[in-house]
Amino acid sequence: MxxxxxxxxxxxxxxxxxxxxxxxxxxxxxxxxxxxxxxxxxxxxxxxxxxxxxxxxxSDQVSLSGTQSSAGADLLAAHSGTAGGSSGHVVFHSDSGAVTSDPSVSSSLSGLAHLPHVTSVSAPVVSDDGHTAYTTVRFDVKAKALGHDYTRRLDRATQPARDSRLEVAYGGDLDQVTRQPxxxxxxxxxxxxxxxxxxxxxxxxxxxxxxxxxxxxxxxxxxxxxxxxxxxxxxxxxxxxxxxxxxxxxxxxxxxxxxxxxxxxxxxxxxxxxxxxxxxxxxxxxxxxxxxxxxxxxxxxxxxxxxxxxxxxxxxxxxxxxxxxxxxxxxxxxxxxxxxxxxxxxxxxxxxAESSGDRDGWHRYAARIARRPWRYLAAGTAALALLSVPALSMRLGHVDASADPTGTTSRTAYDLIAEATGPGFGPGANSPLTVVIDLGTHRSGTSDLATTLQRALRTTPDVAQVTTPTSTPDGRLLTTTVTPAHGPQDESTTALVNTLVDDTLPGALHGTTAHGYVTGTTAAQVDFRDTVRQRLPVIIATVLAAAFLLLMTVFRSLLIPLKAVLLNLATTAASYGVLTAVFQWGWGSGLLGLHEPVPIESYVPMMMFAIVFGLSMDYEIFLLSRIADIWHTSADNTRSVGTGLAATGRVISSAALIMTAVFLSFTSSTTVVVKMLALGLAVSVILDATLVRLVLVPSSMFLLGRANWWLPDRLDRRLPHLHA
Missing domain, CATH: 1.20.1640.10 (Multidrug efflux transporter AcrB transmembrane domain)
Incomplete structure (x- = not known):
């Protein structure tokens, strides 16, 4: 040959x-x-x-300096001796009989209180039927800093309850301790x-x-x-x-x-x-x-x-x-x-061989596209647009413990608290919000302010319970706990955090020098989501600019990099659409081991965009470099595209199939975020290797003709010379 x-x-x-x-x-x-x-x-x-x-x-600990939840946490750390670390729930459950009547619970609580880094163990909150109770354990460090080995200490402390045949589970921030990688x-x-x-x-x-x-x-x-x-x-x-x-x-x-x-x-x-x-x-x-x-x-x-x-x-x-x-x-x-x-x-x-000459199947396929490029371009664009529609309703959030595999201690703790009835129970008990009021110079009339604050919080929609506001030991802060009506990943809980920050607290504190903050794990997750959403355009602009400059320099063209950028954006949008339909709408999510719809994890779209863009540019370079080789020797646009497809079609298809298989294999992971990334990347590669490389790229290049390779002389002289 x-x-x-x-x-x-x-x-x-x-x-x-x-x-x-x-x-x-x-x-x-x-x-x-x-x-x-x-x-x-x-x-x-x-x-x-x-x-x-x-x-x-x-560690999955996220630094959110500058956000209101971070400011509230910093105030707690500075003015409260017990609020600077983290907290978790230890849940006790019995199928029959009152849990708290079992002396093993008291023994377990005593054991928990003597563990390293534990600052306090609250009195148990008991459900109406008495079958479920949980205590809040507070630590002087972040839960993640305790390490996975701390689980054994928790198990030893709660062993008396297990010996009495009570079910024990750990939730809240403790899932960062008990959840193994x-x-x-x-x-x-x-x-x-x-x-x-x-x-x-x-x-x-x-x-x-x-x-x-x-x-x-x-x-x-x-x-x-x-x-x-x-x-x-x-x-x-x-x-x-x-x-x-x-x-x-x-x-x-x-x-x-x-x-x-x-x-x-x-x-x-x-x-x-x-x-x-x-x-x-x-x-x-x-x-x-x-x-x-x-x-x-x-x-x-x-x-x-x-x-x-x-x-x-x-x-x-x-x-x-x-x-x-x-x-x-x-x-x-x-x-x-x-x-x-x-x-x-x-x-x-x-x-x-990849190709048997100018009359092989690839060239014949290219010739068909060349005869009706508008038809193929419209069909491919419509397909990507249709797949992108669900992305319009994409909701960023945090996937909570309700999506963990059945049988894990974090999932068990979540379900026991969510399904029990009584004050302090229900789905919202898994997403408590801590309201912090910095009194500033407003030291007089604190009790009146506390009453006004509690009333405003109780009348806020989607609030299930509000504790009585209490002062920190130095009298600088008021703190209270708000229990939402719904779970951490529910859209109404996110809306509640924003309502408290934007409306409820400013209204309750109007006319005073006090400032209010909503903090805690759930509030921090909302702030993280908002921060990611605000900064996603920065990532997109940065990656697009880098890709455009690279392709313009390599192929000495304005339209080729512009087309590549637009097509990669379309591919990413379609992948977002599939991700939204599967995880958020629940279409086929059971095949991935999920029993309920979940929001799209906040940082997944950002990660996907960077990865997809990088991988798709690989295939773009491999395909276009071959097309450019033929164009510069023959100046025959139809032959250039046909030969480029023939030379790269099989190897790129094989590479894409391998990449897809690798990505799809990770959808069996027990981590929902990994499932999202794996499915999103697999869909992106499939679309890129089929609709984009085989339909949209050749049809658009046929339509543009010689304009594909146009670059202003002045710009050409300024760019470094790399040859495709």
């Missing part, structure tokens, strides 16, 4: 300096394969050992198995299929070790390792697939294995590096939101992508050179 045939993986050619550097790197790795592979095994071992030594701690090893194994199956179908050879997979696993393992080591000094979220695994595994296998495809083609063209590995690194390796940098830039762009919690998630994923891209241009060439022509020895079928 002649060189440059349609099985070539599209490559992004850069100026001679970087190209020469990659060629030399690939050649050196190809000549010293054993040394390179040993170095990577050593790196993997060192990274995993380092993670074990560092013993990383992951999700074990997604089963999801990873499913994803790996699915990826291997796709690779076998794509290559038809066992060795060719295993090589990208094994190299990706080594890279991801090294990346996870590095993430764990960094977590010793940088506090990552608990979902960071799963996110890093999901992204790293997907892109790692894809990069290995692109390189292995090009290597096999070079062997077919008559090059020896070492030379083929060198050529592969010098050509496809450049595309892999540009693709990896694109993903990293998009992920690091999350820092633009100003929330370190989200920025660090992007940082963790970026570390994994950086390691997999490095492995792609070092480990993969070494393994390819060592494997050599044996790569097809364990073949399940004969290798087949």
């Amino acid at each position: 002649p060189a440059g045939s349609d099985t070539d993986v599209p490559a992004l050619s850069v100026s001679p300096g970087p190209a020469g550097g990659l060629a030399r790197l690939g050649g050196w790795c190809a000549r010293h394969p054993v040394l390179i592979m040993a170095a990577w095994v050593l790196a993997l071992t060192a990274a995993l050992a380092g993670r074990h030594v560092v013993a990383p701690a992951f 999700a074990d997604d090893r089963a999801s990873e194994l499913v994803g790996i198995a699915a990826a291997l199956l796709v690779l076998l179908l794509a290559f038809g050879s066992v060795l060719a299929a295993l090589l990208p997979l094994v190299s990706a696993l080594i890279a991801v393992g090294t990346g996870l070790g590095l993430v764990g080591m960094v977590a010793g000094t940088v506090s990552f979220a608990t979902s960071a390792p799963t996110l890093a695994t999901m992204i790293g595994l997907g892109v790692g296998i894809d990069y290995g697939l692109f390189l292995t495809t090009r290597f096999r083609q070079d062997l077919i063209d008559g090059h020896d294995p070492a030379s083929a590995a060198t050529r592969t690194t010098a050509s496809s390796g450049r595309a892999v590096l540009v693709a990896g940098v694109t993903v990293i830039v998009a992920m690091l762009g999350l820092y633009a939101c100003g929330l370190s919690f989200i920025g660090k998630l992007g940082f963790a994923a970026s570390l994994a992508v950086a390691i997999t891209a490095t492995a792609a241009v070092t480990l993969v060439p070494a393994a390819l050179s060592l494997t050599g022509r044996r790569i097809d020895r364990l073949a399940l079928r004969r290798p087949i």
Whole structure:
């Protein structure tokens, strides 16, 4: 088969300096394969050992400085000796008989009071039927700081109640202690198995299929070790390792697939294995590096939101992508050179070409689009628009313990409190709000102000109960607890927090120098949601600008990057729509193990946008670089698009199928946020590889014709020269 045939993986050619550097790197790795592979095994071992030594701690604690809930929490910490930490519920339940009549409850309460960091244990709140009771345990530190081992202390303290056959469960902030990090090893194994199956179908050879997979696993393992080591000094979220695994595994296998495809083609063209590995690194390796940098830039762009919690998630994923891209241009060439022509020895079928010429199916498909581009463009756009409709009603929020798996202690505690009747029970008891009044100079008439405040709070819609306002020991603050009528993730609870902050408290404190705040876990989650929603446009603008500049520089065009940006926005909107329909509307959510609709976790759309944009730009670069190659030699728009589709269709489809399989495997995670990200990313990849790459890109390029490649001369002279 002649060189440059349609099985070539599209490559992004850069100026001679970087190209020469990659060629030399690939050649050196190809000549010293054993040394390179040993170095990577050593790196993997060192990274995993380092993670074990560092013993990383992951935390979902979010800093919201500047918000009203944070201000209220700071006031409590400064003026109350017991309010600066956190609190949790310990629930006792009996199917028959009054719980509090059992002496084991008193023994358990005494045991809880003597635990480290416990500042107080409240008298039990008892349900009307007496079968359920719970106590509020307050700590002098944040619950997450107690560590997962603290669960054993809780169990020992409450053992008397268990010995009396009472059911004991922990809720509130204690779910941060009792909830172990999700074990997604089963999801990873499913994803790996699915990826291997796709690779076998794509290559038809066992060795060719295993090589990208094994190299990706080594890279991801090294990346996870590095993430764990960094977590010793940088506090990552608990979902960071799963996110890093999901992204790293997907892109790692894809990069290995692109390189292995090009290597096999070079062997077919008559090059020896070492030379083929060198050529592969010098050509496809450049595309892999540009693709990896694109993903990293998009992920690091999350820092633009100003929330370190989200920025660090992007940082963790970026570390994994950086390691997999490095492995792609070092480990993969070494393994390819060592494997050599044996790569097809364990073949399940004969290798087949991507295209059989200008009259193959891909070219015929492109010709059909060229004859009716408006029809295909309209159909593809309508499909994306239809999928995007549910996104118009997307509701951001926080997924509470009611969505936890049945049988977990956090879910049991939530249900026992929500289902019991009586003062202090009901769904809203799981989302108490602490109202803090900074009296300022208003020290006289405090009792009258407390009465006015309590009356205003009780008459606010969706308030189930209000405790009597009390003063802090120094007399500077008034505090009271408001119990909403509904649970933490209910939309009415979010509305209640906003009503209290915007209307109730200002009205009750009108004419005084006092200031009111609503704080606590639920209020902080509402503030977090509002902050994310306000800053999402900043993330979108940052990522769009970076992508536009990159594509404009690479392809020397204004319309190509504009089209890419618009299509990626459409893909993201459609993915948001599917996410809303499944999780918020409940369409098919039972298949994901959810028993009720839930809001979209606040930061998921922001994370999805950065990841989806980075991954979709990979495929955009691979496809358009091939189209640009043909255009610059033939100036035939129809042939350029047809050949570009033929050259990239199979490898991009295989890569997308692998990525989709990896992402979908993580929908079996017990963490709802991971399910959301996994489904959203899988849908995005599917849409990007089908509607966008196969319908909207070619139809729009046919319609634009020569205008695709227009760039003002003045701008052309100012841009650095990278050649597609």
